[in-house]
Structures are given as C-alpha cells and as structure tokens.
Amino acid sequence: MTEIGFHFNAPDKLNYACRLVRKAVNARGLRVVVVGDAEALDVVDAALWQLSPVDFVAHCRSDAQPHVVARSPVILSSEGADAASLPHREMLVNLGLEVPVGFERFERLIDIVSDEANDRQVGRSRWRHYADRGYTIQPHDFARSAS
Numbered sequence: 001m002t003e004i005g006f007h008f009n010a011p012d013k014l015n016y017a018c019r020l021v022r023k024a025v026n027a028r029g030l031r032v033v034v035v036g037d038a039e040a041l042d043v044v045d046a047a048l049w050q051l052s053p054v055d056f057v058a059h060c061r062s063d064a065q066p067h068v069v070a071r072s073p074v075i076l077s078s079e080g081a082d083a084a085s086l087p088h089r090e091m092l093v094n095l096g097l098e099v100p101v102g103f104e105r106f107e108r109l110i111d112i113v114s115d116e117a118n119d120r121q122v123g124r125s126r127w128r129h130y131a132d133r134g135y136t137i138q139p140h141d142f143a144r145s146a147s
Helices: 013-027 038-049 066-071 117-132 142-146
Strands: 003-010 032-036 059-061 074-078 091-094 108-114 137-141
Touching (some): 013 032, 032 038, 108 117, 137 142
Parallel strands (some): 059 074
C-alpha cells in the first residue's frame, strides 16, 4: 500500500517541493514524479534549473521524448494526467488540487498543502479521500514545527 505523507501549512509550497525533490534524488537516489498545474510546474522547473551545479537535479516534462523521460530522475506531469503511465514508481509529489490519478501505484506520495485557506480546504478533501480508503497518513505540520 502506498505510504502517504501529508505536509501542510507550508508557507512556500513550491520552494519546499524543490528542496524535497532535491533531497529525494541527490541524497536518497529516488526517482520522482511531480504533479501540479502548469503554473506550479513552471515555477518548479525554473527553480530546479537555478540550483547550484552540485545540487542540480535533472528533470523533464512528461511529454518529452520517451528516452528522456525514462532517464530523467524527475518528471514534471500535468495535474489530471495519469502519473502511473510514467516509468517512475518510487515517489509522487502532489502540488495540485486534485487527488493524483494513479497515486496508488507509487511507493510513496507526498501531498503538499500551503497555508492558504483555499489550498487547505481542498487539502482536507484529499486527506479524507486517502483516509476513507484505508491509507495511513503521516502528517507534517509546518505551523507546529515552526513554533
């Protein structure tokens, strides 16, 4: 069963996602799919390019050539697309508003929720979706860890 981490009240969820992805790839050797809307993926894409050469994380969009997708440790995929159709299965990072399609085929899902009211509201809905299906959720509250 997919391990679910729910990281909520993130003051800057896109910056946090970049740090999380960098750590997952560079420190743990994981292959990661990041799901979100076009704007969020553009920000993550640009931020990953701005990492220092030592921290650089190779990445591509899910619509890249198949050989590029297969070799990239990080794939940026549009919200609503079936993430399970991609070759990676280790970690899925959700930046979107919806439950990611095919999340149950991944070893781990990290669902990141900002401290904005609308994001928190739809985040609660995703939490209920996972809990109603019997997933154990590991919470990480940024508000609590900051105090």
